Amino acid sequence: MKLREQMPELTGATAWLNGEVTKDQLVGDKPTLIHYWSVSCGLCKEAMPQINEFRDEYKDKLNVVAVHMPRSEKDLDIEKVKEVALEHDISQPLFVDNDHKLTDAFENQYVPAYYVFDKEGKLRHFQAGGSGMKMLTKRVNRVLEESEKAE
Numbered sequence: 773m774k775l776r777e778q779m780p781e782l783t784g785a786t787a788w789l790n791g792e793v794t795k796d797q798l799v800g801d802k803p804t805l806i807h808y809w810s811v812s813c814g815l816c817k818e819a820m821p822q823i824n825e826f827r828d829e830y831k832d833k834l835n836v837v838a839v840h841m842p843r844s845e846k847d848l849d850i851e852k853v854k855e856v857a858l859e860h861d862i863s864q865p866l867f868v869d870n871d872h873k874l875t876d877a878f879e880n881q882y883v884p885a886y887y888v889f890d891k892e893g894k895l896r897h898f899q900a901g902g903s904g905m906k907m908l909t910k911r912v913n914r915v916l917e918e919s920e921k922a923e
Contacts, residue, residue: 773878779804779893782837784873787850789857789866793837799893803915804835808875808885810843811856815902816884820860822905826912827864833916838866841875841883888912891919 773780781795798804807823809816827836838857842848848870857866869875878887882900888911890896897911 773880773887773895773898775895775898777895779806779887779889779895780874780877782867782874784869784871784877785867786870787868789854789868790863791865793835793865795893798835798837798889800891802833802835803891803896803912803919804837804889804893805912806837806839806878806887806889808839808841808878808880808883808887810841810847810883811849811852812843812847813883817856817860819884819902819905820862824861824863826909830912830916833919834912836864838862838864839874840866840868841872841880842870843883888915890915891922 779795779799782793805826809820823836826834840853850868853868867874884902885900886898886908887895888897896915897908899908
């Protein structure tokens, strides 16, 4: 995905855990952070507490959606996804993408990967890999500030 591109529709999930959301529910109200992770990804698990902090600290200002992107056959086990999601306190809506439908729509190749959309649903920041949480925090805060000014 390129910056300023519109958020793809959130369709094609193998399953939704913790409730389902649509693009229409996310866009127009507040900015959105969509994060890709996988049960077989150690870096993803290390970053999860910080993502959960975003979710909790900005719950009134920011939508947070998790996407599970399997990297191997073992990652396709929905029970394992549920177990790891519970272990790592993933209580936000979780799109299980066993068929890579959303992954393909995002043109995403990485876990962890983070997509920050403004409240109009335009991509404002993309980041992949385990480092750079300070940069992600800065970008999320910038988009939140802009959306507050626009009100």
